[in-house]
Amino acid sequence: MFYRIRRRAAKPSNTVRRFIERSARLEGQVPPEVEQVRAELERIEPAAVVDDFLPPELRVPSHDQLDGRMMPWKWPLVLDGEMVACAECGAYRDWLILSTRDQIWLRCRAGHQQQETRLDTAWYNRNSGPADATHPTFEDCLRHLGH
Numbered sequence: 001m002f003y004r005i006r007r008r009a010a011k012p013s014n015t016v017r018r019f020i021e022r023s024a025r026l027e028g029q030v031p032p033e034v035e036q037v038r039a040e041l042e043r044i045e046p047a048a049v050v051d052d053f054l055p056p057e058l059r060v061p062s063h064d065q066l067d068g069r070m071m072p073w074k075w076p077l078v079l080d081g082e083m084v085a086c087a088e089c090g091a092y093r094d095w096l097i098l099s100t101r102d103q104i105w106l107r108c109r110a111g112h113q114q115q116e117t118r119l120d121t122a123w124y125n126r127n128s129g130p131a132d133a134t135h136p137t138f139e140d141c142l143r144h145l146g147h
């Protein structure tokens with residue numbers, strides 16, 4: 001009995017031995033670069049929070065960030081079989097279609113604007129491509145679209 005206990009104490013069990021062997025092997029496996037990187041990471045001050053999102057000019061604002069959107073509409077606009085004309089000057093094509101706050105407005109070449117209740121935001125979304133540019137003001141946007 002005594003003999004067996006001594007043996008056990010002197011010789012680690014297979015499991016313990018395997019663990020020790022594996023640890024030793026793992027220790028040798030840590031590449032020196034890892035230690036280097038670790039040391040460097042400790043040296044480096046926590047970096048300021050970097051805004052790694054796209055620069056503002058490349059961001060596409062979500063719809064609720066925009067006051068409105070507009071697209072040129074060169075062709076006559078026919079709704080319910082009726083060609084839409086400007087109430088003031090009679091223009092019937094070369095519109096700008098404005099979508100703002102769930103309303104659709106038509107703007108003729110002469111700058112008259114009228115609300116078009118037969119169109120809605122869903123229609124606008126179906127018919128407009130992705131916005132190619134955003135503009136800080138309504139006037140900038142008009143200029144961009146050649147109005």
Ligand SMILES: [Zn+2]
Nearest residue numbers: 086089108112
């Ligand atoms: Zn007009």
